[in-house]
Amino acid sequence: MDFKVATLLKSSSGNKKLENVNASFEVEWSERNCHIDGTVLLIKTDVGIWVSAHLKANYIAECGSCLEEYKESIPLEIEEEYFPLLNLLTGERIEIEEIIEENFYIREDNVLDLSEAASQYLSLQSPINSKCEEDCSGLCIDCGVNLNMKECGCGNNTRNTKIAALLEPFKISE
Numbered sequence: 576m577d578f579k580v581a582t583l584l585k586s587s588s589g590n591k592k593l594e595n596v597n598a599s600f601e602v603e604w605s606e607r608n609c610h611i612d613g614t615v616l617l618i619k620t621d622v623g624i625w626v627s628a629h630l631k632a633n634y635i636a637e638c639g640s641c642l643e644e645y646k647e648s649i650p651l652e653i654e655e656e657y658f659p660l661l662n663l664l665t666g667e668r669i670e671i672e673e674i675i676e677e678n679f680y681i682r683e684d685n686v687l688d689l690s691e692a693a694s695q696y697l698s699l700q701s702p703i704n705s706k707c708e709e710d711c712s713g714l715c716i717d718c719g720v721n722l723n724m725k726e727c728g729c730g731n732n733t734r735n736t737k738i739a740a741l742l743e744p745f746k747i748s749e
């Protein structure tokens with residue numbers, strides 16, 4: 576998700592640029608391919624560029640209850656200031672020791688890459704226990720049947736969590 580911002584960086588503060596986003600990228604922490612769409616407003620500040628992004632992240636997730644894959648869609652509202660590594664007007668570079676890890680930076684080729692911020696926001700906003708449906712029935716704790724699909728044959732119909740499903744193979748059969 577690269578934006579060329581050289582022109583904006585040279586302009587005076589308050590100048591704006593609206594960009595549309597329609598991109599795919601791999602989310603580092605989940606190794607999932609994620610599709611992002613929406614709009615990004617770039618605003619020149621005194622020291623850098625303020626990013627105000629209204630995005631939607633779409634990806635394939637695994638239901639924590641029935642373990643089936645489903646399409647997840649999460650809104651990402653990104654508000655961050657980006658600082659240039661290279662000052663276009665003075666030619667000055669930010670020294671390595673001046674770089675603050677929590678900050679976002681505009682690369683020296685004057686490209687603002689939104690992927691890292693999108694990935695961070697996504698990790699904060701992804702539900703910990705995601706579900707395919709609000710009322711997903713999960714798996715039967717005894718026989719492992721997906722109770723969304725059918726009634727189970729074991730007669731217990733005990734609703735399950737992911738943890739119980741993981742323990743399933745370790746149960747001793749009678």
Ligand SMILES: [Zn+2]
Pocket residue numbers: 638639640641642643706707708711712713
């Ligand atoms: Zn489910």
Ligand SMILES: [Zn+2]
Pocket residue numbers: 715716717718719720727728729730731732733
């Ligand atoms: Zn069962």
